[in-house]
Amino acid sequence: MSYVGIIITFVFVENFILSRFLGLCPFIGVSRKMESAVGMGFAVIFVMAMASIITTLIYNYLLITFNITFLKTIVFILVIAALVQFVEMVIQKNSPPLYKALGIYLPLITTNCAVLGIAMIAVEKEFNVFESFVAGVSAGAGFMLSIVLMSALREKFETEWIPKPFRGMPIAFITAGLMALAFMAFDKALLKNLLG
Amino acid sequence: MKQENKPNKANWDFKQILLVGSKLFVIAAISATLLSLIYAVTEPAKQENILAEEKETLSVLIASGDIGPKEAVNSMQFKQVISRWIVREAGNPVAVVLQLAGNGYGGPLSLMAGYKLDGELINAKLMVNTETPGLGKKAETDAYMNKFRGKGGTGSGYPLPVNKEMLAEQQQGSSAGSTTVFQVKRPANFAEWLFGKPKGNVDTVTGATITFTAVSGALEAGSDYVKQTWGGAE
Amino acid sequence: MIKELTKGIFKENPLFIIVLGLCPALAVSTEVINAIGMGAGVIFVLLGSNVFISLLRNFIPEKVRIPCYVIVIASFVTIVDMVMGAWLPVLSRNLGIYIPLIVVNCIILGRAEAFANKNTVGRSVMDAIGMGIGFTLSLLLIAAVREIFGNGTITLFPIPFLQFDGIIRIPGLSSMPARVLGLSSGALFVMGYFKALFNWLEQKQKESAANSLVEPVIQEQ
Incomplete structure (x- = not known):
């Protein structure tokens, strides 16, 4: 797959939230305000980019070499947890404004399926390190795209009347469903027409 | 703090x-x-x-003949061909089964396909795929391969369809057309509505075109490989 | 003890009330058999990790407890992954990357942190079974709605000696299903409506509870 192909695939065609349901918990939880959605989006892009590089490096050069690929789940999740912790420490020390913006979202990301998801998908698709990095950034961008769109919609809901049982999460799910329907316009046929 | x-x-x-x-x-x-x-x-x-x-x-895939041992294939030109089994009848090769790799919607997929030596596809089966559950899963069913069967040979009428336009043309061309593949067919009467089997094609609805592209691409590469390897000899 | 078992099924239902573990739930709910497989996997991991964490609760150092939990959980997930890959290849193929993703299913880490590290093994077992069954039942509900209305079938396991291919076809639905329910958007719609239903039920319960606060005075006489 070409790099443009990877980007379009992960941002639109296989949008992590709307077509693969990865990272749905923060998507529903943190999409009430546009501001926090943007913050969460950047934090996810950042962590996913780092995580996809490191996990691919470890998988390709360590796990395969020692023939212990069956330990990948444990290794990946520990690496991701350590990475998030490390990133949090570095940001806190060196850039307090950035920490203020992203800090509260970082701990939430360890248990975000999207990060482990991209590591697993990179393994499954046999990406090399750079492909995996591009995939990580684009999947993060896809996540950000949908969470920001969602938050813009949910801010509008606050002024609208909604039947009581539907308030909050249910209407968010149904809206996400409609968004997923719209995103189906991005399919592989589009990729084929664009890239030949 | x-x-x-x-x-x-x-x-x-x-x-x-x-x-x-x-x-x-x-x-x-x-x-x-x-x-x-x-x-x-x-x-x-x-x-x-x-x-x-x-x-x-x-x-x-192969009804008759002796199926030989699995042989690895390392072809620079046909990277999708992973390995092959040669089928012999009375010592002469009559058909070949190829293990093919393609790239599907959700990751690599693996096919096994039997060919006559002129490149005509006898039958194929999708082996491993990590398609998103539900999307593109249809390719695993037997009927899915119907549109490829008996095609691609130098002797047979149709080439292997590699895009949906070609497939639609072939569907119209063959008056036998058992099932319409690209339209959701409405049930003709109440009995059919009540007891009919699922119709229409998930592909058109889900846009899982990539499964088709991956499957047909791999099958075509296999057919070309067979033609190149045995085409001259026959 | 019994309360620990039943709370997971309705009052603290992980999927519909607490809304945890969404991504595996929605992604694999296209077929009933996938829901059963995923549910079984989650129950096994939940049970295993709850028992071990409860056993080790005095051994695990407070400061690194989360990494320890993660190791225990990931081990059980890997066991599920390997066992399914070896003896249930079709199911394992269907569930794909969503099996390893059980690790980040918040239900499991949540139960470890909130329950198993404070309670005895017996109570943790009950809690795990209750939560696991609650998760599986809700997953089954979503999958059943999606498969019955989205494809007109119920896919179970094939039973060779009964000539049963594992797929029940629903008359009237299998010829003209609402395909949208089988797609990713369908999962979100179904989830949204179920959550609304549970909100409504909870609301009703609260109202009747508020009413019954007045009544006990009469009953006590």
Whole structure:
């Protein structure tokens, strides 16, 4: 797959939230305000980019070499947890404004399926390190795209009347469903027409 | 925040770090050992399963003839061809089964396809795929391969369809057209509505075009490989 | 003890009330059999990790407890992954990367942190079974709605000696299903409506509870 192909695939065609349901918990939880959605989006892009590089490096050069690929789940999740912790420490020390913006979202990301998801998908698709990095950034961008769109919609809901049982999460799910329907316009046929 | 951090840091003396670290190490070591033990049991079973599935598929794809041993193929031109089984009848090769790899919607997929020596597809089966559940899963069903069967040979009428336009043309062309593939067919009467089997094609609805592209691409590469390897000899 | 078992099924239902573990739930709910497989996997991991964490609760150092939990959980997930890959290849193929993703299913880490590290093994077992069954039942509900209305079928396991291919076809639905329910958007719609239903039920319960606060005075006589 070409790099443009990877980007379009992960941002639109296989949008992590709307077509693969990865990272749905923060998507529903943190999409009430546009501001926090943007913050969460950047934090996810950042962590996913780092995580996809490191996990691919470890998988390709360590796990395969020692023939212990069956330990990948444990290794990946520990690496991701350590990475998030490390990133949090570095940001806190060196850039307090950035920490203020992203800090509260970082701990939430360890248990975000999207990060482990991209590591697993990179393994499954046999990406090399750079492909995996591009995939990580684009999947993060896809996540950000949908969470920001969602938050813009949910801010509008606050002024609208909604039947009581539907308030909050249910209407968010149904809206996400409609968004997923719209995103189906991005399919592989589009990729084929664009890239030949 | 600061006041809370300081006494915490003071508590982290060397001894404690060692203790905590060793406990963590013990847990990790135990689980790694346990997992490798289980792996030693499950991995052979998994391989055995794959072999059994291959054998079963071979017998489905090829009705008669002696199926030879599995041979690895390292072709620079046809990277999608992974391995092959040559089928002989009275010592002469009559057909070949190829193991093909393609790239599907959700990751690589693996096909086994039987060809006559002129490149005509006898039958094919999708083996491993990691397609998103539901999307593109149709390709695993037997009927899906109908649109490829008997095509692609130098002697047979149709080339292997590699895009949906070609397929639609072939559907219209063949008056036999058993099932319409690209329209959701409405049931003709009440009885059909009540007892009919699922119709229409998930592909058109889900846009899982990539499964089709991957499957047809791999099948076409296989056909070309067969033509190049045996085409001259026949 | 019994309360620990039943709370997971309705009052603290992980999927519909607490809304945890969404991504595996929605992604694999296209077929009933996938829901059963995923549910079984989650129950096994939940049970295993709850028992071990409850046993080790005095051994695990407070400061690195989360990494320890993660190791225990990931080990059980890997066991499920390997066992399914070896003996249930079709199911394992269907569930794909969503099996390893059980690790980040918040239900499991949540139960470890909130329950198992504070309670005895017996109570943790009950809690795990209750939560696991609650998760599986809700997953089954979503999958059943999606498969019955989205494809007109119920996919179970094939039983060779009964000539049963594992797929029940629903008359009237299998010829003209609402395909949208089988797609990713369908999962979100179904989830949204179920959550609304549970909100409504909870609301009703609260109202009747508020009413019954007045009544006990009469009953006590």
